[in-house]
Amino acid sequence: MSKDNFVEQIADIEADFPQWYTDVVLKTKLVDYGPVKGTMIIRPYGYAIWENIQRELDCRFKATGHENAYFPLLIPMSYFTKEAEHVEGFAPEVAVVTHAGGEELAEPLAIRPTSETIFGNMYSKWLQSYRDLPIKINQWANVMRWEKTTRPFLRTSEFLWQEGHTAHSNEQEAVDETLQMLEVYKEFAENVLAIPVICGRKTEKEKFAGAVATYGMEAMMKDGKSLQAGTSHYLGQNFSKAFDIKYLDKDGAQKLAYTTSWGVSTRLIGALIMAHGDQRGLVLPPKVAPLQVVIVPIAAKKGNVMEVCGQIQQTLQAAGIRVKLDDTDNSPGWKFNEWEMKGVPLRIELGPRDIEDGKALVFRRDTLEKCPVALDGIQTQIALLLEKVQKEMLEAARVRRDNKIVYAEDVDGILKGVEGGNFVKAGWCGCRECEDKIKAQTAATARVYAEGEIAEKCAVCGKAAKHLIIYARAY
Amino acid sequence: MSKDNFVEQIADIEADFPQWYTDVVLKTKLVDYGPVKGTMIIRPYGYAIWENIQRELDCRFKATGHENAYFPLLIPMSYFTKEAEHVEGFAPEVAVVTHAGGEELAEPLAIRPTSETIFGNMYSKWLQSYRDLPIKINQWANVMRWEKTTRPFLRTSEFLWQEGHTAHSNEQEAVDETLQMLEVYKEFAENVLAIPVICGRKTEKEKFAGAVATYGMEAMMKDGKSLQAGTSHYLGQNFSKAFDIKYLDKDGAQKLAYTTSWGVSTRLIGALIMAHGDQRGLVLPPKVAPLQVVIVPIAAKKGNVMEVCGQIQQTLQAAGIRVKLDDTDNSPGWKFNEWEMKGVPLRIELGPRDIEDGKALVFRRDTLEKCPVALDGIQTQIALLLEKVQKEMLEAARVRRDNKIVYAEDVDGILKGVEGGNFVKAGWCGCRECEDKIKAQTAATARVYAEGEIAEKCAVCGKAAKHLIIYARAY
Numbered sequence: 009m010s011k012d013n014f015v016e017q018i019a020d021i022e023a024d025f026p027q028w029y030t031d032v033v034l035k036t037k038l039v040d041y042g043p044v045k046g047t048m049i050i051r052p053y054g055y056a057i058w059e060n061i062q063r064e065l066d067c068r069f070k071a072t073g074h075e076n077a078y079f080p081l082l083i084p085m086s087y088f089t090k091e092a093e094h095v096e097g098f099a100p101e102v103a104v105v106t107h108a109g110g111e112e113l114a115e116p117l118a119i120r121p122t123s124e125t126i127f128g129n130m131y132s133k134w135l136q137s138y139r140d141l142p143i144k145i146n147q148w149a150n151v152m153r154w155e156k157t158t159r160p161f162l163r164t165s166e167f168l169w170q171e172g173h174t175a176h177s178n179e180q181e182a183v184d185e186t187l188q189m190l191e192v193y194k195e196f197a198e199n200v201l202a203i204p205v206i207c208g209r210k211t212e213k214e215k216f217a218g219a220v221a222t223y224g225m226e227a228m229m230k231d232g233k234s235l236q237a238g239t240s241h242y243l244g245q246n247f248s249k250a251f252d253i254k255y256l257d258k259d260g261a262q263k264l265a266y267t268t269s270w271g272v273s274t275r276l277i278g279a280l281i282m283a284h285g286d287q288r289g290l291v292l293p294p295k296v297a298p299l300q301v302v303i304v305p306i307a308a309k310k311g312n313v314m315e316v317c318g319q320i321q322q323t324l325q326a327a328g329i330r331v332k333l334d335d336t337d338n339s340p341g342w343k344f345n346e347w348e349m350k351g352v353p354l355r356i357e358l359g360p361r362d363i364e365d366g367k368a369l370v371f372r373r374d375t376l377e378k379c380p381v382a383l384d385g386i387q388t389q390i391a392l393l394l395e396k397v398q399k400e401m402l403e404a405a406r407v408r409r410d411n412k413i414v415y416a417e418d419v420d421g422i423l424k425g426v427e428g429g430n431f432v433k434a435g436w437c438g439c440r441e442c443e444d445k446i447k448a449q450t451a452a453t454a455r456v457y458a459e460g461e462i463a464e465k466c467a468v469c470g471k472a473a474k475h476l477i478i479y480a481r482a483y
Numbered sequence: 484m485s486k487d488n489f490v491e492q493i494a495d496i497e498a499d500f501p502q503w504y505t506d507v508v509l510k511t512k513l514v515d516y517g518p519v520k521g522t523m524i525i526r527p528y529g530y531a532i533w534e535n536i537q538r539e540l541d542c543r544f545k546a547t548g549h550e551n552a553y554f555p556l557l558i559p560m561s562y563f564t565k566e567a568e569h570v571e572g573f574a575p576e577v578a579v580v581t582h583a584g585g586e587e588l589a590e591p592l593a594i595r596p597t598s599e600t601i602f603g604n605m606y607s608k609w610l611q612s613y614r615d616l617p618i619k620i621n622q623w624a625n626v627m628r629w630e631k632t633t634r635p636f637l638r639t640s641e642f643l644w645q646e647g648h649t650a651h652s653n654e655q656e657a658v659d660e661t662l663q664m665l666e667v668y669k670e671f672a673e674n675v676l677a678i679p680v681i682c683g684r685k686t687e688k689e690k691f692a693g694a695v696a697t698y699g700m701e702a703m704m705k706d707g708k709s710l711q712a713g714t715s716h717y718l719g720q721n722f723s724k725a726f727d728i729k730y731l732d733k734d735g736a737q738k739l740a741y742t743t744s745w746g747v748s749t750r751l752i753g754a755l756i757m758a759h760g761d762q763r764g765l766v767l768p769p770k771v772a773p774l775q776v777v778i779v780p781i782a783a784k785k786g787n788v789m790e791v792c793g794q795i796q797q798t799l800q801a802a803g804i805r806v807k808l809d810d811t812d813n814s815p816g817w818k819f820n821e822w823e824m825k826g827v828p829l830r831i832e833l834g835p836r837d838i839e840d841g842k843a844l845v846f847r848r849d850t851l852e853k854c855p856v857a858l859d860g861i862q863t864q865i866a867l868l869l870e871k872v873q874k875e876m877l878e879a880a881r882v883r884r885d886n887k888i889v890y891a892e893d894v895d896g897i898l899k900g901v902e903g904g905n906f907v908k909a910g911w912c913g914c915r916e917c918e919d920k921i922k923a924q925t926a927a928t929a930r931v932y933a934e935g936e937i938a939e940k941c942a943v944c945g946k947a948a949k950h951l952i953i954y955a956r957a958y
Contacts, residue, residue: 040605040608040609042554042555042557042601043555043558043559043562043601043604044555044557044558044559044592047555047556047557048555049552049553049554049555049605050552050553051552052550052551052552052620054552055550055551055552055553056550056551058553059551075527075530075531076527076530076531076534077524077525077526077527077529077530078524078525078530078533078643079517079524080517080518080519080522080523080524080641081522081556081594081625081627081641082517082519082522082578082627082640082641083518083519084518084519087518099585100584100585101584102583102584103557103580103582103583103584103592104580104581104582104583105578105579105580105581105594106579106580106581106582107578107579107581107591108577108578108579108629108640109575109576109577109578109629109630109631110574110575116582117519117578119556119580119594126517126518129518130515130524133515134515145527149625150556150624150625152556152557154583154584155584156584165557165583166555166556166557168553
């Protein structure tokens with residue numbers, strides 16, 4: 009298969025970004041469609057990315073004092089009605105078990121779309137005294153939300169995620185927890201996924217069903233749309249009231265706890281693809297790439313090429329680098345294309361001439377540059393180069409994004425901005441009517457409250473602005 | 484709370500083993516009951532054991548060439564009918580989703596009780612040529628089997644497990660895979676869980692629904708009952724025929740693949756509890772213990788006791804040991820009881836006098852012995868002691884078990900044997916009728932075909948024995 013044929017399999021990223029995305033996720037074998045509408049199989053290459061994401065996040069959660077647990081998949085439907093906003097938000101999306109063990113159930117059971125209600129129920133049982141606080145538990149689990157329109161990783165009826173649920177004795181501590189976890193997500197997104205994110209509070213309209221305040225982390229995709237990559241919710245006493253999460257305080261009084269919840273999901277894999285990918289396919293940051301280096305022998309049958317390739321593989325492996333030696337019968341050109349499509353950060357090309365010269369040619373997937381690296385001490389050079397790629401991918405993404413944040417004075421300006429693939433900052437009076445109008449006229453939504461100087465006027469009604477908002481079309 | 488009160492909370496292990504089990508799992512906060520009948524919450528202390536189990540198994544799966552993936556929770560009900568034995572075995576236990584997104588579904592969906600059918604469906608799609616074989620995928624997932632009688636970890640409607648599914652070009656390779664994974668489980672059970680296991684083939688009656696042959700790993704609990712701790716199935720071409728798992732071979736012919744599946748679950752936590760526990764509670768082997776060492780200061784407020792305890796904690800932590808310093812206000816006696824109940828392998832006791840003497844007192848949870856250890860270089864001594872505990876727990880369990888394996892000549896002998904809390908080896912003619920009679924008359928089942936010299940006669944009918952069977956009552 010020639011290089012051209014290979015690349016032609018992927019739709020033009022400029023002309024048809026959605027089709028490009030679908031082509032990339034399927035052809036790189038990240039994912040496949042499940043037999044039930046809206047479900048996906050996360051294939052080994054995609055799941056390896058998720059394992060790397062999990063490992064990196066999990067150690068951050070533990071370092072901030074959280075423990076993992078596992079709560080049941082099935083939740084009595086009646087639990088959802090206990091918190092009024094929550095049921096309104098989630099009931100329409102719930103999948104319901106009505107029969108089990110050959111019998112109809114007395115009460116239908118929901119497959120968890122999120123687990124605030126069942127955590128709330130158990131926290132109410134476990135929490136006795138102020139000494140039991142704070143409770144800081146996370147779980148890695150599958151959840152289900154029945155969506156009409158689905159796309160692999162971005163919106164599927166079942167997805168994998170983590171959900172943290174914490175309970176605290178006072179408001180300040182719960183708010184601090186909410187913001188701390190948002191910060192953990194941000195640091196992770198930037199330093200591990202190499203995706204610069206904008207974090208901030210969400211509007212009332214966009215917040216989580218049942219929260220007092222939702223904070224979101226927004227990432228710009230290459231088409232200028234925003235992807236909500238994580239959220240952290242301050243739930244106040246809403247769920248404590250609904251589930252009776254009370255404790256005996258030092259002063260002998262029964263008090264309601266303050267709770268939080270926060271989560272990220274397999275959507276992050278979609279974010280990785282759309283934040284970094286290019287016409288050749290995936291571009292993966294080294295920290296989450298299943299393979300960090302692929303070795304492609306040139307004229308493999310000549311002299312000691314395979315032998316030296318094998319030595320390099322072992323040296324890199326011993327240095328803790330995830331490396332593969334492609335020893336298949338495919339041509340070097342075919343291999344180049346395949347591993348470029350799969351987004352492997354570095355490719356080492358090695359032929360008889362290179363061995364004579366005591367160096368290998370190293371190709372960087374992110375910049376498409378080639379440079380020679382001495383074989384002597386190659387593991388040190390490759391490790392440094394992986395660090396450099398990781399850092400420069402973030403910087404490049406930051407430049408791309410910062411060049412696409414614009415200001416607008418009115419609705420027309422917002423429309424032009426988002427049509428041009430930008431995030432648009434604009435003033436907002438704070439009323440729901442104006443927020444709804446923006447969405448109706450521009451298909452953009454308020455992503456988060458922006459930091460910085462507030463604009464003078466609301467872009468819709470022209471009244472005095474109370475907030476600066478980042479508007480964008482979103483996944 | 485006095486020591487006696489504390490211990491009295493746990494039922495007598497000799498007099499009421501089932502209640503002892505329930506007391507231990509609840510009081511040590513391994514688990515709690517979920518609101519839906521038969522479901523459990525795996526609490527942080529229990530989940531930490533599961534994380535250790537996962538880590539140890541996962542690296543063994545990867546070392547034997549398997550990759551992880553994630554397949555959907557929901558399976559079309561029609562898939563189960565494709566393999567006749569399989570549907571018969573699992574249909575009665577399935578939980579069914581009939582409604583989702585506010586509408587009734589066109590086809591009811593099963594929550595996976597196991598995933599052979601959906602793996603089969605996808606393997607059929609992915610498998611094209613002999614070059615694609617073998618396919619060796621594992622998944623870590625939740626599954627659901629609606630059980631009438633449930634007990635935490637041992638039998639719950641939802642549980643966590645791993646299920647490996649592989650496809651091969653020929654029978655030998657598939658059989659080898661089946662036996663290799665059984666061996667992986669055995670090595671893991673013995674070296675990580677410190678549980679000696681007996682592995683062997685299951686009878687037709689006891690095999691997995693849809694398998695050609697099932698191999699099981701049986702562990703003896705302290706009441707002499709057996710717990711099936713893992714299974715590995717050779718599926719032949721049964722699922723390949725049902726799901727059309729075919730490939731184009733080198734010779735240009737379309738051929739059916741040979742498949743396997745194998746799994747272990749959160750049941751293993753139940754095995755740990757019942758294989759090692761005693762009247763004081765849990766006894767955990769160091770390799771899976773969430774905490775390997777607890778430090779209890781004696782006369783904590785005197786001199787530099789807390790300071791030295793803190794230094795020891797840091798030294799052990801730096802040596803990669805999972806350690807906790809119990810600096811709560813509880814009395815040393817209270818702490819001793821709590822951490823003994825929670826099964827922490829080693830306790831370091833340190834008071835002013837010990838510091839003067841330059842040593843600490845170390846208590847072994849498994850043997851209840853105390854010995855002094857020099858503070859100088861304590862991390863090395865503790866690491867060695869943890870290894871010793873790990874090894875001796877296995878040896879002790881092996882001796883306990885081997886003393887409780889007996890031979891029987893007839894049904895009466897089998898009955899007496901299992902009533903005495905033994906595994907019983909006896910001859911079997913190979914017919915289903917005799918197997919059923921044993922179960923009816925002794926409440927014991929054929930666990931596995933035993934290795935060794937075959938008895939002369941079938942214990943039931945007295946005809947010539949074809950096999951030696953290990954009978955036991957089982958969880």
